[in-house]
Amino acid sequence: MTGKPDGPAFSRENPSVSPRRGVLAAAIGTAALAGLLFGFDTAVIAGVTGDLTALFALTPETLGITVSAALWGTLVGALFAGKPGDAFGSRDSLRVLAILYFVAGLGCALAPGWTSFLAFRFICGLAIGGSSVLAPVYIAEIAPPRHRGFLVGLFQLMIVTGILVAYLSNATIAGLVGGETAWRWKLGVTAAPALLFFILLFAIPNSPRWLLAKGRRDEAGMAMARIGAPTAELDRIEEALERDPPGEKLSWHRHRRPMMLAILIAMFNQLAGINAVLYYLNDIFARAGSLSPDRQAVMIGVANLVFTLAGMALIDRLGRKTLLLAGAAGMTLCLAAAAGVLFGALGTGLMLPALIGFIAFFATSQGAVIWVYISEIFPTPVRARGSALGASTHWLMNALIAGIFPVLVAWSPGAPFAIFAAAMVVQFVVVAAVFPETKGVDLDEMAQRIE
Structure with missing residues (x-):
């Protein structure tokens, strides 16, 4: 299938596919909605850090704990999402996560104190x-190979849409709701899309690959039909499962290469500094002393989208x-420029262009690639657990960097950006040396390509 990556399930010559494309689109769109919640709930904290600092008398250290509370939850x-994902399926597991999103949104809005606020942000992190x-695993398993990168990339698109929505929501609520309750409204509105996500998940099918791995061939056939793929595809998937039998455990001995790649891409994603920049965006612009922090945050969100x-x-x-190579080169230059502004070597007017450039290179490279790459490099029986390894590495680095960032900035505002720039130089070298290309490769033949 490597030479002809677009399998018969999605061939233009198959007239039976078209009537079912709507179900496929709805399934992918619903799963991608998890990305909107991901971005919204992650970035909304940027608009309330000042309120939380004043309300709870936070120091730079306790502010770092507050922001990173959700991030430790994400870790x-x-x-632990991989095992229930492999056992119960991505769709049904996402339903539980939708409930956690809803509870966390309302809980943060109604939190009576700092400790309870941390607890609900941790729950929010579990869902994220x-x-x-x-969500990327589900999309990868039902997407046609030729368009898999684009379709799994919808998850990342919804993440950045959620980030932009968070910035717009924060700015709107700040203008409409005054006083001490504004921050509660900013956090509480996240419960609305969580409820919508939960409802929509009852209208989409399970992944046919997951059903087949569980020995539920009849249900897999019906799921295939719903998304517009002929049941003949089941035979090819079963052949792949013979090479990687169901119930197989994720192990370093057997899956060393995809595990290493997942860990590396996740580490470099966070060593770019993207989430530290997004979490503390208003504070960064305030230190640079340029235009309105809220206005510039929205501009960054638009650029990201x-x-x-x-x-x-x-x-x-x-x-x-x-994309990873080009992005690493561009991010190195932009991060170095941002460091120069904060060190006082360059004018403050360069901060916004430097950060927009950084966002541009990140979004077209690491942002677009990470969830696609992690979700496609593991065999079907261990895909959710393998993806969990990559995602947990991502969130571990995220939490560590978000917790350390305000302390480093308090010591030297430009230091974190210099460190991020150096990390991108290392990324360029590592990607060039060890990363294989996965474009257009069928999921069921990915293991041979990776090795």
């Missing part, structure tokens, strides 16, 4: 971490590896 959620594993769309358009044309 736990990502780490779990969905970062299971636009260039994520560019990355999605390029990922199945140029390939994953090419």
Whole structure:
């Protein structure tokens, strides 16, 4: 299938496919909605850090704990999402996560004190971490190989859309709701899309690959029919499962290469500094002393969305590896410029262009690639657990960097950006040396390509 990546399930010559494309689109769109919640709930904290600092008398250290509380939850959620995902399926596991999103949104809004606020943000993190594993896996398993990069990339598009929605929501609520309750409204509105996500999950099928791995062939056939794929595809998937039998455990001995790749891409994603920048965006602009922090945050969010769309358009044309290399080179230059501004060596007017450039290179490379790459490099029986390894590495680095970032900035504002720039130089070298290209490769033949 490597030479002809678009399998018969989605062939143009198959007239039976078209009437079912709506179900496929709805299934992918619903799973991608997890990305909206991911982005919204992750970035909304940027608009309330000042309120929380004043209300709870936070120091730079306790502010770091407050912001990273959700991130430690994401680590736990990502780490443990793989087993229920493999056991109960991504779709049903996402239903549980939708409930956690809803409870966390209302809980944060109504939290009576700092401790309870941390607890609900941790619960929110469980949902974010779990969905970062299971939603891309679900999409990857039902997407046609030729368009898999674009379709799994919808998850990342929804993440950055959620980030932009968070910035717009924060700015809108700040203008409409005054006083001490504004921050509660900013956090509480996240419960609405969580409820919608929960309802929509009851209208989409289970992954046919997961059903077949569980020995539920009749149900797999019905799921195949619902998404517009002929049941003949089941035979090819069963052949792949013979090479990687159901019930197989994720092990370093057998899956060393995909495990190493998942860990590396997740580490470099966070060593770029993207989430530290997004979490503390208003504080960064305030230190740079330029335009309105809220206005510039929205501009950054728009840039993130636009260039994520560019990355999605390029990922199945140029390939994953090419985007990672180009992005590493561009991010190095932009992060170095931002460090220069904060060190006082460059004018403050360069801060916004430097960060927009950084966002542009990140969104078209690491942002577009990470969830696609992690979700496609593992065999079907261990895909959710393998993805959990990559996602948990991502969230561990995220939590560590978010917790350390305000302390480093208090010591030297430009230091974190200099460190991020150096990390991108290392990424360029490592990707060039060890990362294989996965563009267009069928999931059931990915193991041979990776090895």
